[in-house]
Amino acid sequence: MYSYPCALTVAGVDPGGGAGVAADLKTFAALGVWGTAAVTAVTAQHPGGVAGAWPLPPAAVAAQMRAVFEAYPVAAAKTGMLSDAAIVRAVAETLPAGVPLVVDPVMTATSGACLLTEEAADALIADLLPRAAVVTPNIPEAEALAMMEIRTLADMRAAASAILAMGAAAVVVKGGHLPGEPTDLLLDRKGEMILTGARAPHAVHGSGCCFSAALTAGLASGMDLHAAFAAAKPFTAAAILHAVPDLAGRRSVHPLHDCGGWAEKSG
16 A cells, blocks of 8 residues: 555635645645645635634534544644634544644734634643644744743743743744744754744745644654754745735745646646
């Protein structure tokens, strides 16, 4: 039988394809991983804002997850937009033991719209973080989870340490919201790893989804977390560099930029 790495994303639907389930599945595909998905919410959004969001019943989310696990050899999973506390609990209860989990604590959209209720954030901390192989907050999310202000790399370390104390096996604090070269910090109980990169010339919708999905793909492919982190950072940077503009010039991450197209295949 053909053997392949397989990963699951549990997240919301962005109809523009720039974030959420669409960005995750594109990332999995670009990295040679069979992507599966459990949808948590349907949204009406584009890179400029979120017009509405409709969470699915928690039982529907759990049923999707069970269907995937019954049929596919899921080697790693990730969460994105979870909307409310009942969905968070359903995900935690349905995830099988032993499946590495990447928690992207999606609290707001790039446009600033709130995507996670306060009660859901509390459930995330109580029920999902202790299951996480790694949590991937950006600066505002790390500030909310650690309840502190982050202005320096030392602050990033302190926040990561506080989140680690909530039960996660590792934390990646993404430093793109701070001035200077974007610096990401991985902290686990063995130590830390720091990666820097060049700043993109424009804001990009879906970059956090792409990064956490790339980490998940790495874990599903058998990489250890440090190797997956080292691979996910430049992959995401390239997807940002090749971001796709919408009609207003707002850009969305492009994980499949290097996969060619019909014109190239027929030329």
